[in-house]
Amino acid sequence: MKKIAVITSGGDAPGMNACIRAIVLTAYQHGMEVIGFRHGFRGIVEDLNQPLHPNDMRLVSQRGGTILLSSRYPEFKQVSAAKAAAQVLDAHGIGALVVIGGDGSFRGAHHLNQHWYGQVIGVPGTIDNDLAGTDTTIGFTTAVDTAMEAIDRIRETAEAMARVFVIEVMGRHAGFIGLHAAIAGSAEGMLVPELEPQPKLAEIADNIKRARSAFPDSSYIVVVSENLWPGGVSQLAKELTQATGTTCHAAPLGHIQRGGRPNAQDRILSMQLGQAAVHAIIDGASGHMIGVEQGHVVEVPIHLTFERDKPLDLRLVNLQRGLQQLNFASKVGEESA
Amino acid sequence: MKKIAVITSGGDAPGMNACIRAIVLTAYQHGMEVIGFRHGFRGIVEDLNQPLHPNDMRLVSQRGGTILLSSRYPEFKQVSAAKAAAQVLDAHGIGALVVIGGDGSFRGAHHLNQHWYGQVIGVPGTIDNDLAGTDTTIGFTTAVDTAMEAIDRIRETAEAMARVFVIEVMGRHAGFIGLHAAIAGSAEGMLVPELEPQPKLAEIADNIKRARSAFPDSSYIVVVSENLWPGGVSQLAKELTQATGTTCHAAPLGHIQRGGRPNAQDRILSMQLGQAAVHAIIDGASGHMIGVEQGHVVEVPIHLTFERDKPLDLRLVNLQRGLQQLNFASKVGEESA
Amino acid sequence: MKKIAVITSGGDAPGMNACIRAIVLTAYQHGMEVIGFRHGFRGIVEDLNQPLHPNDMRLVSQRGGTILLSSRYPEFKQVSAAKAAAQVLDAHGIGALVVIGGDGSFRGAHHLNQHWYGQVIGVPGTIDNDLAGTDTTIGFTTAVDTAMEAIDRIRETAEAMARVFVIEVMGRHAGFIGLHAAIAGSAEGMLVPELEPQPKLAEIADNIKRARSAFPDSSYIVVVSENLWPGGVSQLAKELTQATGTTCHAAPLGHIQRGGRPNAQDRILSMQLGQAAVHAIIDGASGHMIGVEQGHVVEVPIHLTFERDKPLDLRLVNLQRGLQQLNFASKVGEESA
Amino acid sequence: MKKIAVITSGGDAPGMNACIRAIVLTAYQHGMEVIGFRHGFRGIVEDLNQPLHPNDMRLVSQRGGTILLSSRYPEFKQVSAAKAAAQVLDAHGIGALVVIGGDGSFRGAHHLNQHWYGQVIGVPGTIDNDLAGTDTTIGFTTAVDTAMEAIDRIRETAEAMARVFVIEVMGRHAGFIGLHAAIAGSAEGMLVPELEPQPKLAEIADNIKRARSAFPDSSYIVVVSENLWPGGVSQLAKELTQATGTTCHAAPLGHIQRGGRPNAQDRILSMQLGQAAVHAIIDGASGHMIGVEQGHVVEVPIHLTFERDKPLDLRLVNLQRGLQQLNFASKVGEESA
Incomplete structure (x- = not known):
């Protein structure tokens, strides 16, 4: 046998x-x-x-x-x-x-x-x-659910205090958790290695500044894959704080993403x-x-x-890119009017 | 515009x-x-x-x-x-x-x-x-998660008391929630309208009796779609109790399956x-x-x-049918040896 | 030893x-x-x-x-x-x-x-x-949390459809789960054995009718202890439907209240x-x-x-009684003005 | 008015x-x-x-x-x-x-x-x-539940990989969340400001080493209040790794502890x-x-x-101190026999 x-x-x-x-x-x-x-x-x-x-x-x-x-x-x-x-x-x-x-x-x-x-x-x-x-x-999908629930929690406190958060999710060198959690969490920004291997601080900071100036009372969440920013998400938050003049809080989700039913x-x-x-x-x-x-x-x-490389689903990338810029689009629209 | x-x-x-x-x-x-x-x-x-x-x-x-x-x-x-x-x-x-x-x-x-x-x-x-x-x-998938979590809870109390439960899930006249929740909940039995439009009491009762006699200390869960059994899951539990000589408990999950994040x-x-x-x-x-x-x-x-009709995924049907009978297969195997 | x-x-x-x-x-x-x-x-x-x-x-x-x-x-x-x-x-x-x-x-x-x-x-x-x-x-407190989460879920669907729900919670012959879950779930009504050993249909129906006429677009939830109403919550829902002219939905939470972490x-x-x-x-x-x-x-x-009997905490009873009638008080207030 | x-x-x-x-x-x-x-x-x-x-x-x-x-x-x-x-x-x-x-x-x-x-x-x-x-x-109790759930998740992965985790919880300068979460999470160690304003590395490391040598296949979790260790929990994990020769992982729970229903x-x-x-x-x-x-x-x-200062409940302190050393006591007992 x-x-x-x-x-x-x-x-x-x-x-x-x-x-x-x-x-x-x-x-x-x-x-x-x-x-x-x-x-x-x-x-x-x-x-x-x-x-x-x-x-x-x-x-x-x-x-x-x-x-x-x-x-x-x-x-x-x-x-x-x-x-x-x-x-x-x-x-x-x-x-x-x-x-x-x-x-x-x-x-x-x-x-x-x-x-x-x-x-x-x-x-x-x-x-x-x-x-x-x-x-x-x-x-994978359980980890995305876990990351999303954590983002939901942080969203509530971010909204209460009108804060900017930079949330680090797992993924080693792949942006799948980042992409899916960003969409599911209605994140305002997303940095994953496939799309932005070397993200530019100025660009991220500009987006934050524009949103803050239009909606000073609103939360702003950027989802970032681990291993992407030198020094990690704490370092990124520090640099963004300097670049934007607004305190940006770091929230590395860490090992809670592995566990759970x-x-x-x-x-x-x-x-x-x-x-x-x-x-x-x-x-x-x-x-x-x-x-x-x-x-x-x-x-x-x-x-x-x-x-072989496994690419991100481009349709989901476009979905998030479309929606994230639109979170604050209306005000921009009004301004341009 | x-x-x-x-x-x-x-x-x-x-x-x-x-x-x-x-x-x-x-x-x-x-x-x-x-x-x-x-x-x-x-x-x-x-x-x-x-x-x-x-x-x-x-x-x-x-x-x-x-x-x-x-x-x-x-x-x-x-x-x-x-x-x-x-x-x-x-x-x-x-x-x-x-x-x-x-x-x-x-x-x-x-x-x-x-x-x-x-x-x-x-x-x-x-x-x-x-x-x-x-x-x-x-x-759909959120409802399946909700049903599964309810089954998980009932499993714990069923296991503690070595009980049989007949759990009713939503689906109107379709077995999708039933099939997915049965697999995810590791159910011992499943009744959905596509597969068993007129399930036979004797057959279900026989399965329960066989499992109970081999594993008297174990729980046994049957997932049933709503609208399937005349009189609902309470009636089914009553008839099964009579047919098996073991108390079978009814658990209609009801409207909790619609809500939730x-x-x-x-x-x-x-x-x-x-x-x-x-x-x-x-x-x-x-x-x-x-x-x-x-x-x-x-x-x-x-x-x-x-x-048009939308059929259940036959591979999932076979998965559940294979696994559910195997939950108690070993004992049967030993007996046949 | x-x-x-x-x-x-x-x-x-x-x-x-x-x-x-x-x-x-x-x-x-x-x-x-x-x-x-x-x-x-x-x-x-x-x-x-x-x-x-x-x-x-x-x-x-x-x-x-x-x-x-x-x-x-x-x-x-x-x-x-x-x-x-x-x-x-x-x-x-x-x-x-x-x-x-x-x-x-x-x-x-x-x-x-x-x-x-x-x-x-x-x-x-x-x-x-x-x-x-x-x-x-x-x-006890875990069971209350579980009942509350179920009420939260039902609240969402009740609100979406502007429905009345009668939710049955456990407690055998004691109203502790009922009282605590009613407060935590912001229920509009509560029936527990200590307070209303023989609740009057007309009174419950009147409350529902008054709320529905003032707020036809809102949900209405009554929490009821098991074993309180002859025939259970399904029977109560049926009688309330007749007495109010509004469909009242029964939701017995059942055995999910025992399980869970x-x-x-x-x-x-x-x-x-x-x-x-x-x-x-x-x-x-x-x-x-x-x-x-x-x-x-x-x-x-x-x-x-x-x-010995264990009484409900009267302060919590008064809390719920105060709050539940106030859910719809404003309209009444306006009317009386 | x-x-x-x-x-x-x-x-x-x-x-x-x-x-x-x-x-x-x-x-x-x-x-x-x-x-x-x-x-x-x-x-x-x-x-x-x-x-x-x-x-x-x-x-x-x-x-x-x-x-x-x-x-x-x-x-x-x-x-x-x-x-x-x-x-x-x-x-x-x-x-x-x-x-x-x-x-x-x-x-x-x-x-x-x-x-x-x-x-x-x-x-x-x-x-x-x-x-x-x-x-x-x-x-407070919701935050403790949230911290406990995070510890539960980390416990699963820690157990799977036989790892040591140092988990940082909130509390500013108070150990309430730390104490309650440590008990609820069945933590093997706990550091809160009221009890150990200046915890000694050698002592913590010794406890870890003893547990690891008796149970090399088991997880080990220390709950630490924020602001307690200079440089935070990452620094503590680094120093413990050096002192014990076992990789100790840092898990700061951060802002998820504020949010949630x-x-x-x-x-x-x-x-x-x-x-x-x-x-x-x-x-x-x-x-x-x-x-x-x-x-x-x-x-x-x-x-x-x-x-005024608000002291921790000494009975809970003693409860955790009694239980945490006993997680691995049996082996010690056997050795002493």
Whole structure:
């Protein structure tokens, strides 16, 4: 009887547990056993194994984080580590490994695939949504909801005090959370790496000054991706304060964006991908990521997911650009009259 | 200068306000004015007009309900009502009307389109998602999140007391909320009108009895669409209690499913559709709904949206059917061994 | 070394897990072991024991429901059951039992206290807050928050459609949830058993009619305790619809009020009471409930907690009565001018 | 007919709107008019007045922030400013002013009281809870809930990655949010200004090291009040990382703690205090804050509220100190055996 192994690797993302559940249930449906390794690739190398049974899956989909724990494990780049992992997997009689993770985890999966004879399947699990070959990733929409709720909260206090806020969201080097949270939060400004790799202070400051002069009693929120501004959002807020003469407050949202119960969309996506991953294993696939494009489950060579760039949806970019300048357009219109 | 009118009609749905915001901002961007009528079609006939200005839109996207208010207005089926509405619209010099609503509202829009020379554009706003020609509708995913959160809560108490619950969700005559909430809530059973127009009590009872005998200490949740079981979910729970010998508790979720802040997905969708509705007006469209299919904004003749059936996504149906029977499969597996 | 046992009994309440954590940690701090019995008194009789260790407590405070599971167990009224329980407790060498539960559970605790030589300590755990001798009970404020959030949601849709809603909240035969949720939800009406054991339809209907005629475009919400109106809230809504000529919608909130993560107040209260319960055991107390009055932890003979009535806070009653009639007072004021 | 004025001043706090509602409704009940001034004391001086009518109060209690807007206005310390405010108040024929705010706002109220013949009443509105003479303040428990929810989220990711987090909460120079959030979040460590005005790095680091060596796979969370560690929580995390050899992550929660819908407790408290403020005005009080102590509404000379220190509840301090060291006590216990 075939044995499947599963790990969660890299930054945790809400929905990973629902994905594990679907993998375990579907595997058992097809007469296969499932073993988990705790803490990702490190857990394979160190043989931190844990049998996974349908019974253990009854109440996990609701929970954030990952019941299998995770870790970042750069040591896995070494050939010796991949070979050690292969040995452990073989010792357990495992025929296929599902890796739920992001960019770095998929590099690890690709690397392992070259040093192990078993099947390796990737499932996109990262709040950053920065994997090519899939429209969305496990945890992305929940992270956007979390960022949006934080922006909503800050909006209330910003409005009460007529303040300017510069809110930093996650995304490493991708602007997906930034773009979606900016639209959902009705932000007045947005800075994401794809659109403004080197944003100009003067331009941002001018927009703020114009809005403040037209609507001194209103809040103004700029959503900024992390890693974009040298010194981070605190530094940006400091420079903007100088440039505008108005105190600009920094609000880095930080790690709250990873946690929390997965929303319905992420749970459904996670279970779809988990089920499809097992089906792909049965079909003999290896070295592929299971993604979803335009509603359809797709299989994508895993190296393409991190070698290729994934562009922002230009229609959403235009939507935000159109709306953000219009928040204060009326006054401008009146002035020009 | 062109004037656009906008109404929200039928049951309110979270995201309608974000849609109104996008319509108003985009219209002003293109030099057009916007007038709202309160309470849907009734408000046109009774001329309950209210000018909408970008300034009023600053803090509305976050809120559930609809700032334009809504109503059900069956009287609008009469030709005289449509003509009266046309007169009011003409008196205001309105060139185009955007109707945000569902099934019944689109029938009204179609009806008006035959008695008025202006452009009529529909935007799908209903938590039920029962409109053909669009993958999703404004409010649907928020309603699923709300239903899921309620199921999560009930799961906790059901688990503590090892109880069976029959949870009724909205959907009128469509199973979209039921299907999505059942998957997201890891429900053990699901009854939706498309799949089981006449569900058999014995079958549901058998499933419950089998699960209870294998796992007497576990909760068991069946998600049921409203209007499916004669007498409602209370009657179903009563009959199941008799048939199984186990108390089955009824939990109709009711109107909480309509309210609440829209999630990020619904806000983004709402703004996309609102912006596209104004663009469609500029392009001269009329008698169409603006929908979204596989990520693309589409224009669909409005009568097709309610004349055609919209099927459930079969892959999701299979996902739930696969997973729900597996929740308790292991024990069965052991028994068969 | 002394051994403590702990059970959760009756309806589960958010915060029970935080209480268990505090009991276990505090007991270990004082060199005592803790054993849990699953499913309340039934679990003692059937010896469903489970050792509880500080390590198991690391992530439980956040969760609703009860990790020890619960049950209603009317059989425990029999002397034979109490004696059987005493035997099991003795067989484990248990010196003291903590019962986390409500009214019925405390009767059980009192009963056991008469048939067992060990110490019996009660901790008030019930969302209903219907125990004398303590200002609040574990789960009460979370249940009020949950009911309030549901009312907030219904308010949005009620406002959009200008509707009347009759919302049923839990409380068995006590109006605490009803009173607090009515204030927090800015309800226009409130019916709780302490104030209106036999509410008059005509009076409620008159209030609705007056409000509707002054503000036909506004929502109107009446909060009603369960078990108050014969036939429940659906029947009340039906009768009000007839009496007012306006459709009145029923919204029974049901079991969602039990579940959910405990709020901060309930977690803090639960840990305070759990810690104090262990301290009381060390001090030799028995047959007492650990409660909190005006910020102070108190010990109350357990039979008094269910023999005495616990009145509603009259100041809160007057607050709600003052505010609810004023929601629509201005118009009346204008009319009288 | 008497006129009352109301302002919200200083940092906004969830519940301020519910308080405004209660003031307006209660005042009208007693035949008095209410005028609001936007942006606190500045709004009086600049006469940014806005009549407040019961009708406007129908849907405000649910919302965070303050519909009257607020501001910090240090200029009000000048006698000229107080006199200017007195003149504006007199010009409107206002007989009494209600100031909803914190420490600084009450200094302003006290100052005005010396330069104006009208009555001045304070209502404690600040998330920091740092006002003597009242057990709690408007917004405090909601802020604790918000901080706790953020800690819950971070706990999930911390647990998944076995990480140490140093979480900074608000409180200016008071540890109330820190203490309550630490208990509610089951934090392993807590640093608040009242208990550790100059916390020792070595001690914190030792605790972390001991826990990590006993439980390398577990998360570890320290809650720290803002303004406590020189350089903030980022600097503390850096120093702890060096001292422990384990990466310690900084998570400043920041401004999300101010926003959000008020919880039920804060709404009820706000309405109680608002109603009592109007009653106090009718009774002729001036120069007093309306607070709540042990469930009773009290009147406290306003200068005492900021001149006296308000101590933390020692029982809660002991609760947290007892529980936090016990999170990892068992292992220590085993080692000592």
